[in-house]
Amino acid sequence: MTTSGPPTAAPRTLVELRTLIDAIDERILALLNERARIAAEVGEHKRAAQPSAPFHVPAREREILARLEALAAGPFPREAIRPVFQEIMSACLSLERPLRVAFLGPEGAFSQQAVKYQFGLSAHALPQRSIAAVFHAVEGGQTDYGVVPVESATQGVVDPTLDAFLESELRVVAEILLPLELALLVHHDVDRAAVRRVYAQPELLRQCERWLSANLPQATPLVASSATEAARLAREDPEGAAIAPDVAARLFDLRIAAEGVQDAGGDATRFWVLGRKPSTRSGKDRTSLVVSVKDGPGVLLRVLEPLARRGVNLTRIESRPTGRRAWEYAFFLDLEGHETDEAVAAALADLRAVSAGVKLLGSYPRAEPLAR
Incomplete structure (x- = not known):
């Protein structure tokens, strides 16, 4: 005598599957509208409590994205979570006011791709004719942020960006690493x-x-x-x-x-996001600064020794004349860690004691290279 198990469900037809997808899309749209309504209420609360407070809070966005990526269990690709939710947050923020972001133009340039990646399609990307003009737009309040290239994997640092910081009080609030995608x-x-x-x-x-x-x-x-x-x-x-x-x-x-018509092993560009207020600590940060020194024997050792003594990792160093006084040079440094970290703060204090001046460009979350 043989027994049979429970009847096997018949495979769903293509029409049935498409009907299910349509229903899910409608639910997603309804949830997006609900999220937008709640985001608008959050904006009203912020304006009532602190009318002068910034309406864009990057630290909160980072928390949301990190939490959602940690929840990823598939089969939806983990690497797609960030761009999808970046667009959702960008669209919801635009209900309050679209972010205005200056970038090195013209339209269609790689800097515009960086704006799109960092701030989403709902941000107003405003092309500028020069890197100096990007700085001026943010300094003058015409835009909320600016995006400028700082380093290319094959062509090195972008001199006008580093030079502009010598005369600017803006801060680096984020970095973006974009592979060359053509x-x-x-x-x-x-x-x-x-x-x-x-x-x-x-x-x-x-x-x-x-x-x-x-x-x-x-x-x-x-x-x-x-x-x-x-x-x-x-x-x-x-x-x-x-x-x-x-x-x-x-x-x-x-x-x-x-x-993806670029050949394998192509270029990548690092961008800095310029803002008027410092970025909060994320736990995975980088600090950029300028150290001014008088030329002379052992000058580089005087710059590097405090970092080694405090156990702070130096990831990049670039030198150039300041253009202010004869034989005065500026070292542009990238360090691992945030300016509020104990070791970094102590190293900065040591540097100020042995140099002609230290200018902090910003502490900001380290960016991970995007997968091709």
């Missing part, structure tokens, strides 16, 4: 095989040499002055394409024909 942009009705010319900056053409050779051998590379100019030229050329960040596609009504 896309091939074409007209909406053009197939990739029909492309005859590819416009790009010389450096970006170099970064995509192998991909272009393998995928567009029929196309002639042509130099453009910027990624934005490349997209504009491609827009005017029915058989043209551009190598540019994907944000340029929307600006010039182009189609993304291929993503």
Whole structure:
């Protein structure tokens, strides 16, 4: 005699599965609207309690993202949690007032990608003509934050950013590490095989040499002055394409024909977020500062010795003349830890005792490189 177990449920049909997804999407939308209403109430409470308090609280955003990433159990990708909830928080914050963020333009530049990553699509990204103009926009209160490049993995530090800090009281409140992500942009009705010319900056053409050779051998590379100019030229050329960040596609009504066209081992850029108030301690911080010294024997040792004695790890050092007095130099340092950490605070005090001056640029959460 044989016995049979409970009947096996019949596999759900494609129509049934799509119906379930539609219902879940509607529930998600309803929850988003509920979250937005509660976020608006939070804004009202903050304004009533402290009318002059900042409406944007980065530390609170970091707490939310860290908690949600820790709860990740799959199958939804853990690396997708941050961008999804960053957009949700950006949209909810825009109900109170969109964040205004200055960046080194023009529109479509890599700095705009950094703004999008850090603040979401609901922030108002305002292009500036120079790094100095980004500083001025934040200093003058025209924007809440600024985003400037500070270091490239292949081209080194960005001198105008470091130089601007010598005359500015702004603070570094966050850092962003973005890998070079390039896309091939074409007209909406053009197939990739029909492309005859590819416009790009010389450096970006170099970064995509192998991909272009393998995928567009029929196309002639042509130099453009910027990624934005490349997209504009491609827009005017029915058989043209551009190598540019994907944000340029929307600006010039182009189609993304291929993503990730940079060759393996490509560039990455580190950006600093500029603000008017210091960042709170996160527990995984970096501190940037400028130490001014008179040139002479053993000057570098005098700068490094207090850090070694206090057990503070130095992750970067860059030197340049201050331009203020003859033979005076500035060392730009990156240290592990926050300015309020006991060891870092003691090292800063020691540095002030052996140097012509110490200027703290900021203590801020360390950024992790984004996966390609």
